[in-house]
Amino acid sequence: MKKLVLLGVLGLFVLAGCGSYLMVTDPTTKKVYYTEEVKTGKDGGVKFKDAKTGSAITVQNSEVKEISKDEFKAALAKKEEVKPAETKPAETTPEKK
Secondary structure (H helix, E strand, O other): OHHHHHHHHHHHHHHHOOOOEEEEEEOOOOEEEEEOOEEEOOOOOEEEEOOOOOOEEEEOOOEEEEEOHHHHHHHHHOOOOOOOOOOOOOOOOOOOO
C-alpha cells in the first residue's frame, strides 16, 4: 500500500514540472499549502515554496493533490481565517476611600 501511495505522489511530482497547480496538506496539523512544484527530499519529505507566503516549506508526511488553475487562484485570494486571541477581563481592585 505504501508503495502505491508513493508511486501516486511521485507521479504528481512529475506532473508538477508540467505547469500544474498543487495543494499540499499536512495530515498531522491539517495545514494546507498551495504550490506549483514539489521536490522529494532524501528523508522522504516534500519540499516546496508556499505560494501564499513565499516561504520554503518541508513536510514529512503529506498529501499532494493536483488542482485546477481556478482553484489555485481562488485559494490564494482567500484570506486565512484568523482566530481572535482569547482575552481575560481586566482585574479590578476596589477603590480606596
